[in-house]
Amino acid sequence: MATSTPNLECRMYEARYPEVDQAVMIQVKDIADMGAYVSLLEYNNIEGMILFSELSRRRIRSVSSLIRVGRQEPVMVLRVDKEKGYIDLSKRRVSEEDIQACEERYNKSKLVHSIMRHVAETMQMDLEDLYIHVGWPLYRKYGHAFEAFKLIVTDPDSILDSLTREVKEIGPDGQELTKTIPALSEDVKDALVKNIRRRMTPQPLKISADVEMKCFQFDGVLHIKEAMRKAEAAGNADCPVKIKLVAPPLYVLTTQTLNKEQGISVLNAAIKACTEAIESKKGKLGVKEAPRAVSEHEDKRHLEQFTKLALDNEEVDGDDEDEEDTGMGEIDVENANVGITE
Template sequence: MSLGLPDWPEVGYIVIATVLKVESYGAYVRLDEYGEKEGLLHISEISSRWVRNIRNHVRQNQKVVLQVMRTDPAKGQVDLSLRRVSRDDKRKKLEEWKKARKAETLLSQAASQLGVELLDLYESDGSKLVERYGSLYGGLEAASKNGLEALTEAGITGETAETLSEISKDKIVISQVTIQGVIQMTSLNNEGVEDIRMAFIDAGVVAEEHDATIKITTKGAPKYRIDLMADDYKTAEFAMDKIVTSIEDAWSNIEGTFSYERQ
C-alpha cells in the first residue's frame, strides 16, 4: 500500500490496477496502491463502444489506469471504469505513480540508514514533505535541487535532513530545459560598457526571482546571447519575458539602442 493514502479509494479517484482475472462480464483487478484490495471493471465500463470480445481490451497481468465509480468498504467492493479515463489522465497518473514508487524506495533507504521503520519515518518527516511540496517525490526533488534548505523549510532537521539530502542528490537527477535569445544593445554614454554589465547583473537577479538561471555570452558587440535554464518550458518562457522586459526598461533611460530576438 502506498504511503499517505487512505485505506480505500474515494469515488472519482484515478488508480493504478493489475488485471487478475478476465471474465465474460468484466475483469477483476488488484488496486496496486491499496494493498491487496480488489475491484471489478464491468464490461460496460471498458469502452464507450460495444465490446465484442473483452480480451481485446484487457488481459491478465496488464497494468491499467482506472477511475473509481463506487466503493463499499463494508462489502469490500470497488467498481471501476476504464472508458472514463482520458489519455491525459492516464499519462499523469502513470507519471505520478512512478514518482511515488521511487520516492518510497528512497525513503525506505533513508529509514534503513537511520535505523527506523519506514512508516515511522513517513509519519514523522515524510508527511511534512507532502504538506510543504504536495507530494513525497516533490519534496525529495526539492532536496535534490536545493539541499538542506528545502528540508528545513519543511521542518525537517538534523541527521534525518542530512540523510534525505544526500540520498536525494544521489538518486534524483534534476532535468532542465534551455531556451535562447539574442539581445542587441548599444550605449552612447561614456560608461556604456558599465551600463551593459549592470543590466546583465540585474538580469541574473530577475532570473533567480523566477526560478531560472542565465548565462550571457557575447556574439561580438553589440550582440549578446542569453541561455536560460529552468525546470520546464513554461517557467523558462515566463522568466525570459521578465528578463527582457527588465533590461528594456532599464535601457529606456540610456541613450542607445535595444532589440531582442527569440532563438
C-alpha cells in the first residue's frame, strides 16, 4: 500500500463525477467569451463551465459583479458528459437551500480531505488508496465520513476495526487465495486517529437576531445604551451575547455556542431583557428576525445588507445637520463616553 512517491491528488467522493441537479462547490478559474471556466473543488478540480446565460435570472449589466476569478461558491450541475468530460453548471438555478446544504457538506468534506491527505503524505501512501479502503466505505456507511470521524474521536476501534480489505496470496499448494485483513495497519490507524482527534474540535455555531429599538425620550440614547447592557448581561460564559448598532433603529444580537438550542434560548432571554429595559423608559423594541443559526453564506450576505443600510443612513443624516436628536444615534455599548456620532 505504501509507495516511494505517493500520489496525493484525489477526489473527495467515490463517484468520479457529480450528478445532474446536484449543487457543487466551484472555484472560478477564467472568464472567457461565452462563460466562465471553473474547477469542481470536490472532484479533484475537474473542469466545468458556466455560460453567461446561467449566471443570473435578471439582465446582466456587469459580469464582474456576478462572477470573479478566484471566487468559491456553490452552483447547480446541469449536464454531465462523462465520455468527453464536459460539465455544464448554473449559478442562477441554485436555491438558497441548495447553497446552505452545499456549503455545509463541502466544509465537512474539506476537513475530512485535509486529514486524509495529511495522513497519506505522512505515511507515504497514495491518497486514493486511503480513500478506497477507509474514506469511501465510511461515506457509504455513515452518509458522510465526517460523521464517522466524530465517532472516532471517542471510539476509534469500533469504527476502524470493522473496515477490511482483500489481498491475494499464494497458498502452500501454490494456488492463489483471497484473504481478508484489516483495512489499516496499526501505524496508519494510529496516525489517522491522532490527526482526527487533533482536528475534530467542536465548531461553535453563530446565532443571530435582528431588532428595531427606539426611544424618543430626553436622554433616549442613554436609555438605549442601558437596554443594550441588559441584553449583553443576559449572556453567559458559554453563550456570550453581543448587540451592535447597524443603522438606527436597527440592531443585531449575536452569540456563538456549541449548542444551537441553548444559543437561541439565550438570545431570546437577551431580547426580553432589552425589551423590558427600553419599555420602562417609554421606548419600543420590535423583533425583525427571530434568533436563528446562520451559515457563513448567510452571515456574509447579512453583513453586506447591513453595510448598505448604514451607508444609506449616513447619506440621510447628512441632509439636515439641525435634525432633532431622537436618542437613536450610533451607540457603542462598550464605550460609555460615546453616544452619538455627529
